[in-house]
Amino acid sequence: MATKIRLARHGAKKAPYYRVVVIDERAARNSKPIEEVGRYNPCVDPSMIDLDLTKIDEWLSKGAQPTDTVRCLIETARKEA
Incomplete structure (x- = not known):
């Protein structure tokens, strides 16, 4: 099974809130x-990025591929940590 780490949209109309999830592509x-590995809220200032980097590293070692957006979020979270 090929897995991806990507965003799942939640929230209201014009007020998106995303969960970073591991899911079948x-x-x-x-x-x-x-599995849910983080949350991302672009509507607050500054944007809230809450990722569990240990779980993400586990999934990356198992072969999960992050989308481009999630890859940028991971890089940002690593810089802040």
């Missing part, structure tokens, strides 16, 4: 994830 955007 063929699943729909808001399908049930394998």
